[in-house]
Amino acid sequence: MRGIRVGDRLLHIYTWLVIVWLSSPIAVMILFGFNDKQSKSNTSWQGFTLRWYAELFDISDLTVALRNSLVIALISTVITVVIGTMLGLALGRHRFRGKGVTNFLVFAAISTPELVMGASLLSLFVSGSVPRDANTIIVSHVLFSLSFVVVTVRARVVTLDPSLEEAARDLGATAWGTFRQVTLPSIMPGVLAGAMLSFALSIDDYVVTSFVNGSTVTFPLWIVGAVKTGIPPQVNVMGTLIFGVGVLIAIANAVAARRRN
């Protein structure tokens, strides 16, 4: 029995080591947002400062890139959530012709490598002489987020009890009223999870965006463009703030879910 305990303890330590390894770049990112660097490069620790938080928006094209990312993520999330929820409802609730093909396409959109997706979208836009700008980015982000919303909503829809909706209709609710007051509230956790996922995927995307952006620059594209000249600490600060907000939302979400149960 002693051997078992030692093995478990070692695995416990090992799990923590992996967690530390996974988190170490985050710690570095946060730390160097407070670095009072004097030279051009931000690679060695030179003292604590809050200067970069005060000067967060001083690099105008970086600020534009961040704003582009937020706006694109917001618009593409709204579109994705609306059409993805509709398809999730159709797949989870109804029998219809073409369901198999639809399932296949949803799976294909998830499993196509980002690189191939970006390349094929650019082929389409080049073939059709479509100018690349924020619109082509939004269209592409909807495409790679769509399946994730469909899958999370469908998973929620299949657990619904259809008799609830029947009861609403028996009590005289219209089809739209039933949807708004019965169906939508019960699938809401799935819809919200899909929305958060699609926002996160959009704001994080580099590969697909790099093919379809034209001259529009997003946050990840700006960062990669700045690697050679050195990443300014403002990027660390923005990354830290996005990280903080994301973690807070995730924790709030988990707490809310626990309270519901």
Add this chain to the structure above:
Amino acid sequence: MRRLTPYLLALPSWMWLAIFLVVPMVAMASVSLQTGNAIDGFAMTFSFSNYGDALSRYSPQLLRSLLYGGLATVAMLIIGYPVAYWIAFRGGHRKSVYLFLLLLPFFVSFVLRTISWNFLLSDNGILFGTLKGWGLLPADFHVLATTFAVVGGLTYNFLPFMILPIYVALERVDPRVVEAAQDLYATRTAAFRRVVLPLSLPGVFAGVLMTFVPATADPINAQILGGTANTMIGNIIQTEYLTNLDYPTASALSFTLMAVLLVGIFIYARALGTENVLEAAAR
């Protein structure tokens, strides 16, 4: 009207998937067979030799991508399996906390995480610079711009995608099944090898798929951590498309990459047994 409902619900997504997923693939297939240049335009000439030309120029990068993707996947499996195992069987009521901690990196952008590694591993950075200052490392020691840096970066970036599916599979293993094996005088090792491991294979299968494909096709790690000697196929496709504007070569390479990955998945699926695959796909 009620019979039309599912079609109306599905219509917008169908259009989106048709116009922006299916049609682009066709467009890419078509571009890959054209000849011409960015200034005078491209014309369809059914030039299948584009594929041969592209491959003869870039097969080293394609093979390197498959090698790096494969190495990273094996590393992820070796690193990730014990973590998934410990959380599933010994995580107790803190399971979700551990999973949350494993997912923390996803709250930082992929690009930024990779740049953080570049920063941590830089030749005279906080890690190696300090060690060199203490004389613990030779002055010319470096990790950046090596195979190790790129494979390490890929392993780091996709590891949670390996751990999660394995965890899900292990979580479903009834501990009583393991106890039964031990009651029947199986040693701990035998119980693991004959009971737990086979039951976790669908998770391993899903994990390998979810990591090998994106790792092989990833351009970011090679670009930020690899230097010039570790160029992967993703970097080539990006350069051909965006810098050289050689759309036919780039399209031919993208198609080849996709075909190779599909064939790889198929062979892998056959080797592992169709039942496991169907089971994994059903989840």
